[in-house]
Amino acid sequence: MQDYREFIDQVLFDAAAIERRVRELGAQISREYAGEDLLVVCLLRGGLTFTADLTRYISISHELDCMSLSSYGTGHYASSGNVRVNLDLKTNIEKRNVLLVEDIVDSGRTLAHVLEMLQTREPKSVKVCVLLDKKERREVEVACDYVGFDVPDKYIFGYGIDIDEHFRHLPFIATADLDKYRKPEE
């Protein structure tokens, strides 16, 4: 596996900046859901790091659940079309306040499908908290209620987001120079 220093283009947000912003989001969510029931739903696997940190900054009692999704018939980097549920929620969300936590939104297609699907279960509310919003790539309108940072349309990795399944563990968010990146051998 290549050392990330060989292909990193720019650190967009360092660990301290991310922590500050995640703390603010946690405080805001805690205020807005005060006195309410809250179920936080982590979208695997990209959302893991953000969810683990965010929930520690949510000071009100809440539950945590996970969903794993994939797209039908599209390539690795694309995300369009219908969504296949690999792991569904354990929790019945009927009449619950659901907060979906996602690492990054680009085209918005996956998220829009998940929201549609979850709405059929008649939750009390469904909101979206996304760490990174790649607005330039949006193809369908999707309401992101809590946004960590806007990011440019560049290849991004770190803080839960992978390149070919690696580098999720890095504590910062960076852009990659794909000309310098070599795909790992299988």
Added chain:
Amino acid sequence: MQDYHNIIAEILIDETTLQERIHQLGEQISRDYANEDLLLICILRGGVVFMVDLMRQITIPHGIDCMAISSYGVGGRASSGNVRLTLDLQTNIEGKSVLLVEDIVDSGHTISRVLELLSTRRPRSLKVCALLDKQERREVEVPIDYRGFTIPNKFVFGYGLDLDEYYRNLPFVAVVDLKKYKGA
């Protein structure tokens, strides 16, 4: 939902102690697996917080994946018998160095079944990293290669471990006062 302050009997492991120990585990794992193709496997949902903090302390390149498991035919807090995979790995682990990351090992039944199951896929190696080891409860032998803390046989929650699905987000591990806890 009750405020957690009212149901804590004691804080067993505080945030600083947890983070220091996880840092040590990360260093040790980075040394032991240098130049290996390491895959961390998180067992949902209890292992999420621990794995996220642990992976950030691992300095060598590695992949992560998740599994969700439930037990057949036993209820509530018991865990014995066969396990059902509700979410299998996305990764083919053949030839990989696999490290299973668990929040807590008590009877050991679930984890030993998972180890059995994964070893049929011929990984290069298969080891276990458990944050909490409730040794007194062990019913089957489980090799724990990396252990955060050995803890007494008390009802613990926080740092990924839930009480009726709540309080996983607390940054410390605490013992619940069952006289004061009313349930969800």
